[in-house]
Amino acid sequence: MDEGGCRVDINHGVLHIFDRQKKLLVRVKRTAGRLYQLQATVGKPACFALHSAEDTWLWHGQFGHLGFNNLRKLAREELVRGLPPLEPINKVCDACLAGKQRRASFPEQARRRATHVLDLVHGDLCDPITPATPSGNSRYMWIKLIAGKDDAASAIKNFQAAVEVESGRRLKVLHTYHGRESTSIEFGEYCANRGVQRQLTAPYSP
Template sequence: MATNRMFPITSNCNTQKKWVGECLQATSNEVSMLWHQRYGHLNFKGLKIFHDKKMVMGLSELKGDNIVCTYCLNGKQTRSPIPKQSNWRADNILKLVHSDLCVPISPTSNSGKRHSISLQDFKAMVEESGKSIKCLRTDRGGEYVSGEFSAYCNEHGIKRQLKNPYTPYQNGVVERRTKTMMNMVRAMLSAKNMPKTLWPEAVNWTFYILNRCPTLAIKDMSP
């Protein structure tokens, strides 16, 4: 830039012609960013539509392909889509058990209960399998990371898998089962106009039903 704030522009002109006419247009990133901010950080694709269809007077051609708006990066962050299915399934009974504690449930039951725990295995008939739990996947709630429970797992050779905070999809199997369970509980209590304090009985009945419903792990069979 010169001292008078002028920018030299080098152009390859065809000097063989007597008259040479050229039209030069320069659009700086600052101008593009200014229009981007004027329209509330609208994406540059939308601004390009304004320009191409001449919907905005005075809007020059913008070049937003290589422009990165740090404010958009901070304000428009989104999580990656949560997978609906697990990438890996256990191939043996109790090889991987999922657990989740649903708390607190309101209202408190007639017997003073406010908690419900879910244990999800990929195979059925666990009671008479004769096998022990190999791995337990849970969140980092205090009920799972306490010293007493950790010592119990170490004593019985149970490997622990703790999901990261604010990532329920890492334990999506039992999270989905808990959601299904609570939906069924609310529907049954509502259908029979039963008091909500009977939710523990509804939970027990719900799991009794779910344990006999078809699953993806066992095709064309009821556990």
């Protein structure tokens, strides 16, 4: 109680304990053995309490959302002391449904699949990230660092020139998100003149 900020006063054989708001919590008289004995009952923490109208739901939560069949098996075979017989539950636990659901598998064959280098290139941008590099660029892309989104078109042009020289192939399809730097008239004319087909994702609407 002292470590919790309470004030302890002893005067004329009587011990007083006050909380931080100076409210009296304890008043204890000194015994014949010169001790101040306090009989206190520790309250049950509310954060560990689970309230439910049905015992099955209560034990389901206490055992970390164990399956109802396994929970009834514990009670039926008396594998846990004090666990009463539990009734079957036909409802679905929302927490289990959200925490144990499985993601659908990916298709074995994608709708669009590139067969050669530069047949399909995906590009994306992000907002500035801190801390910036010494030259003022954000540390997001490993291939090309840009100072702002206005430099995206120039970055794509430089990237295209470099990879086409290195691979000996031409860029066919460029897939980017629906940003203004990817939909500008100037960049559209650039792609059209070089035979690059543009694919744009649907615009994001929150």
